[in-house]
Amino acid sequence: MPFIAFLFAVFLFIYVELSLLVWVGSHLGILMLILLLIGSSLLGITLIRVRGWYSLTRVKQQLTQGQLSTDALFGSLRWLVAGILFVIPGFVTDILACVLLSPLGRYLLNLFIGSRLIAFRQKLFKTHRTFYSSQGNPSREGEIFEAEFEKEADENKRLK
Structure with a gap:
């Protein structure tokens, strides 16, 4: 049923655009x-090129300062999608690009992205897992295991 709704939305979009x-x-x-x-296609190409260079330098600058550049990346993604919408011929896509900007x-x-990102973070960081506790075994904090490892060469070099 969702596939039929998607097809209907695509056909409706194409009909309105044409x-x-x-x-x-x-x-x-x-x-x-x-x-x-x-003109709208040239505007889209210009937006993609100019914003691409700007976002690249901004992200590089924020990374050298030790900051996390998620806002710059989301802003650049928004401008990139708007540029792609401008490149696609049609006026509905141009209107969507203007609304996006x-x-x-x-x-x-x-x-929209913030609510999805918060839900993702809550699912991802629900517990502080280690490899040992993520395998279904209870965590044993405070226990230290010591072991020795010795590498031996196999004379026959065959799988056993």
């Missing part, structure tokens, strides 16, 4: 429509 392209093309003319589509889009994305 209908909007035909409507704009009939009102502005085909040449203006082509220029708008080329707006402060409202940033807030909604941080809210």
